[in-house]
Amino acid sequence: MNYADLFDEELICINKEFSSREELFEELSNILYSKGYIEKTFKYAIKKRESEYPTGLATDVMNLAIPHTDVEHVKKPFIFVAKLKKTLPFIQMGTNEDVINVDNIFILGIKDPSKQVNLLSKIMEKLQDGIFKGNYTSISDEKEMATYLKQTFGSEK
Amino acid sequence: MKKVIVACGSGVATSQTVASKVKKILEENKIKADVSAVDIKSLDKYVKTSDVYISITKNTKEFNIPTLNGIAFLTGMGIEEETKKLLDLLK
Numbered sequence: 001m002n003y004a005d006l007f008d009e010e011l012i013c014i015n016k017e018f019s020s021r022e023e024l025f026e027e028l029s030n031i032l033y034s035k036g037y038i039e040k041t042f043k044y045a046i047k048k049r050e051s052e053y054p055t056g057l058a059t060d061v062m063n064l065a066i067p068h069t070d071v072e073h074v075k076k077p078f079i080f081v082a083k084l085k086k087t088l089p090f091i092q093m094g095t096n097e098d099v100i101n102v103d104n105i106f107i108l109g110i111k112d113p114s115k116q117v118n119l120l121s122k123i124m125e126k127l128q129d130g131i132f133k134g135n136y137t138s139i140s141d142e143k144e145m146a147t148y149l150k151q152t153f154g155s156e157k
Numbered sequence: 158m159k160k161v162i163v164a165c166g167s168g169v170a171t172s173q174t175v176a177s178k179v180k181k182i183l184e185e186n187k188i189k190a191d192v193s194a195v196d197i198k199s200l201d202k203y204v205k206t207s208d209v210y211i212s213i214t215k216n217t218k219e220f221n222i223p224t225l226n227g228i229a230f231l232t233g234m235g236i237e238e239e240t241k242k243l244l245d246l247l248k
Binding site: 049052053055057058059060066068070071092093094095096108110113116117118119120121124128 | 233
């Protein structure tokens with residue numbers, strides 16, 4: 001699949017503030033549902049999954065979270081990108097209690113794992129690339145971000 | 158051939174990603190091993206027939222095969238250390 005198709009300017013939110021993780025999942029799920037990307041069950045499933053298997057990731061370049069859940073809750077594949085105004089606490093993946101403050105969320109809507117297997121490695125790889133990181137950090141317009149992400153990931157397999 | 162298993166919560170994203178990264182590292186180091194992403198619900202069964210377990214979730218119990226930190230392969234934080242351990246185990 002062409003990864004460019006996963007990005008949509010309506011699935012990008014920049015500089016938005018959420019009072020909690022709960023509110024973030026609530027609002028983003030509502031957007032995804034209204035655009036036909038997910039089943040109604042997604043909202044509950046993603047919250048439950050995050051509490052059982054947390055997805056916060058502390059890296060050298062930024063703290064991010066990659067919430068995702070089982071394929072049956074996803075109608076069509078997507079990536080929801082949220083750059084937060086104020087950090088939210090997430091639990092570090094692989095732990096039950098290590099809290100990290102996250103300001104970048106990538107919700108992965110995975111429908112067919114075999115076709116999207118390289119997606120997460122590409123994201124991780126790009127974030128560690130200084131040029132990408134610089135551009136990603138400085139773009140503050142949703143439309144511009146969608147174009148940039150489509151361009152960047154579109155050529156990737 | 159030695160067998161490496163990687164497990165995460167659902168097997169749709171993280172374990173697949175870590176498995177492909179580990180495969181790449183082994184290729185670069187010319188080490189042949191069978192690397193696969195497995196479903197955590199069947200982990201006990203897989204552990205019995207594997208040599209190394211790369212973990213991405215909090216372990217609630219001890220396994221009798223060496224266990225490595227899978228997050229390092231995902232984020233690159235501490236990857237040199239885990240790679241060294243992995244290569245030593247597969248030599």
